[in-house]
Amino acid sequence: MxxxxxxxxxxxxxxxxxxxxxxxxxxxxxxxxxxxxxxxxxxxxxxxxxxxxxxxxxxxxxxxxxxxxxxxxxxxxxxxxxxxxxxxxxxxxxxxxxxxxxxxxxxxxxxxxxxxxxxxxxxxxxxxxxxxxxxxxxxxxxxxxxxxxxxxxxxxxxxxxxxxxxxxxxxxxxxxxxxxxxxxxxxxxxxxxxxxxxxxxxxxxxxxxxxxxxxxxxRNATLAQIIEEAPRDVAWHSGAETKALIAMMSDVNLAKIEEAKRAGRKMVGTLYRRTRYQNGAKIQRAEARFDDVAGCLRTPVGGSSRQYVLVVDKGRVRSRLMSARETARLMGLPEDYILPATYNGAYHLAxxxxxxxxxxxxxxxxxxxxxxxxxxxxxx
Known part of the structure; x- marks a missing residue:
């Protein structure tokens, strides 16, 4: 020792x-x-x-x-x-x-x-x-x-x-x-x-x-390997909730969704809601990425800083918040690392x-x- x-x-x-x-x-x-x-x-x-x-x-x-x-x-x-x-x-x-x-x-x-x-x-x-x-x-x-x-x-x-x-x-x-x-x-x-x-x-x-x-x-680990199909602490959005997120996208980000649909395979991406300026006014935008890399995790201060998971498969788009264990994996923590009991606590820690x-x-x-x-x- x-x-x-x-x-x-x-x-x-x-x-x-x-x-x-x-x-x-x-x-x-x-x-x-x-x-x-x-x-x-x-x-x-x-x-x-x-x-x-x-x-x-x-x-x-x-x-x-x-x-x-x-x-x-x-x-x-x-x-x-x-x-x-x-x-x-x-x-x-x-x-x-x-x-x-x-x-x-x-x-x-x-x-x-x-x-x-x-x-x-x-x-x-x-x-x-x-x-x-x-x-x-x-x-x-x-x-x-x-x-x-x-x-x-x-x-x-x-x-x-x-x-x-x-x-x-x-x-x-x-x-x-x-x-x-x-x-x-x-x-x-x-x-x-x-x-x-x-x-x-x-x-x-x-x-x-x-x-x-x-x-x-x-790097061997892929984003798809980290994402869970049935996480314990977050639920997949309803179709209406996913459509609401997509409605917040700019043309550039809508094009990313369409490109993911044309890929011919299951595509896993992530999304952040961000405040942007358009014609001098603040608006909420949903910005997606499908490059096998999640956005930088941040401490959750309001819903806009929480990261979302997007899955596009066979023309269908699903969305939900990223789970606590997924955030831990993105930080390279082992599976047996004990996370805080609350979702916000675990997300903040990561x-x-x-x-x-x-x-x-x-x-x-x-x-x-x-x-x-x-x-x-x-x-x-």
């Missing part, structure tokens, strides 16, 4: 980062302020390492030992392109700063984590014209971390479009194998990331690392989480090789 690398998991939710890190790691401390999510964490992982409460009220005395890794999927609401734009000054995303105060305090105590991963929406790259991203990089540099970022879409692993930003930081004393860094040409170095990097002051670019990750194997196989990919190709290199150096 003691030879396993250890970690603290902040903003832990239902423990999806823990699921991705896997049994080869041991959790020393986990925290989330949401009591309902904490119930799911406890149901799946036990409560020994879990502290439920505001990160602002945590002291370093509550953080045992010295963790090899700190994972922090801090709130995205104020950094999201769909949010109000408060950025790191916002009430939710601004909780990064009390979290970071803890990291600074750990350094003063002589037990800074060698590795830190920060996860958030891609809007963090452009929030306030890139100033919020610069502030995060500055915070890392001032605590003697080298750092780089990756934009990884969960669609490479599961049939859900979910691009997310992962900032991976290593303390200056960590020996970084040359195989783990590359030029800025990787699959996970998007145009938005390159532009954010170019906006950084030179002193921060000097601390930048272009992490090199291999592309994962081609929509606010980090995709499990993405965490595993980062751990397997960056974090674990870094720790192995550290162990070799210490043994020499």
């Amino acid at each position: 003691a030879d396993k690398p250890s970690y603290y998991e902040f903003f832990a939710g239902g423990g999806m980062a823990r699921a991705g890190l896997g049994e080869g790691w041991r959790c020393l401390f986990a925290n989330d302020f949401d009591r309902k999510k904490a119930e799911s964490y406890r149901a799946n992982w036990g409560g020994e390492a879990l502290h439920v409460g505001d990160v602002r009220e945590i002291s370093t005395a509550q953080l045992p030992g010295r963790a090899d890794l700190v994972w922090a999927s801090f709130p995205c609401q104020d950094l999201s392109l769909a949010g109000a734009g408060a950025g790191l000054k916002g009430e939710r995303s601004g909780t990064f700063w009390p979290f970071w105060d803890l990291m600074k305090a750990l350094r003063k105590e002589g037990r800074p984590p060698p590795l830190i991963v920060l996860e958030n929406v891609c809007g963090a790259l452009t929030s306030h014209g890139g100033k919020d991203f610069t502030e995060i990089c500055k915070a890392l540099a001032e605590e003697d971390y080298k750092f780089g970022a990756l934009v990884i879409d969960a669609a490479l692993f599961v049939p859900q479009s979910r691009p997310r930003l992962f900032i991976v930081a290593a303390r200056e004393e960590v020996a970084i194998p040359t195989s783990l860094v590359a030029r800025n040409e990787g699959l996970f170095h998007t145009r938005a990331l390159l532009m954010a990097y170019e906006k950084l002051p030179r002193r921060l670019r000097d601390d930048w690392l272009w992490w090199s990750l291999p592309a994962p194997p081609s 929509g606010d989480g980090v995709a499990v196989p993405v965490v595993r990919h980062i751990a397997g190709h960056v974090l674990e090789p870094l720790l192995a290199a550290m162990a070799l150096r210490d043994a020499a």
Whole structure:
């Protein structure tokens, strides 16, 4: 047990980062302020390492030992392109700063984590014209971390479009194998990331690392495999309800339905209701996709943010809300993961989480090789 690398998991939710890190790691401390999510964490992982409460009220005395890794999927609401734009000054995303105060305090105590991963929406790259991203990089540099970022879409692993930003930081004393860094040409170095990097002051670019990750194997899981015929918690719509959804479609989306009918086979897609502007007025639109990828799961705030399932087969169109277990599958959670008892609770848990196989990919190709290199150096 003691030879396993250890970690603290902040903003832990239902423990999806823990699921991705896997049994080869041991959790020393986990925290989330949401009591309902904490119930799911406890149901799946036990409560020994879990502290439920505001990160602002945590002291370093509550953080045992010295963790090899700190994972922090801090709130995205104020950094999201769909949010109000408060950025790191916002009430939710601004909780990064009390979290970071803890990291600074750990350094003063002589037990800074060698590795830190920060996860958030891609809007963090452009929030306030890139100033919020610069502030995060500055915070890392001032605590003697080298750092780089990756934009990884969960669609490479599961049939859900979910691009997310992962900032991976290593303390200056960590020996970084040359195989783990590359030029800025990787699959996970998007145009938005390159532009954010170019906006950084030179002193921060000097601390930048272009992490090199291999592309994962081609995804095997299809959307059709994830969708259930008879889910327990949601019912298929009546014909009238499905027609009402179709009536909300633009010509472009109606054409997608017709194309699915002509496919000659069962077609499974998804749909979101969105507010759009037409002739200066707000209208509700139903927007569908049949590309074997679900839309990005969101936390359910009103019916418009819940995702629908569409099935087109033999000319017939059926629709319903996506089930709770389906959302869990889209996040890469195992079938035996215990979900909240309520539909909204389960949907919220999934929509606010980090995709499990993405965490595993980062751990397997960056974090674990870094720790192995550290162990070799210490043994020499």
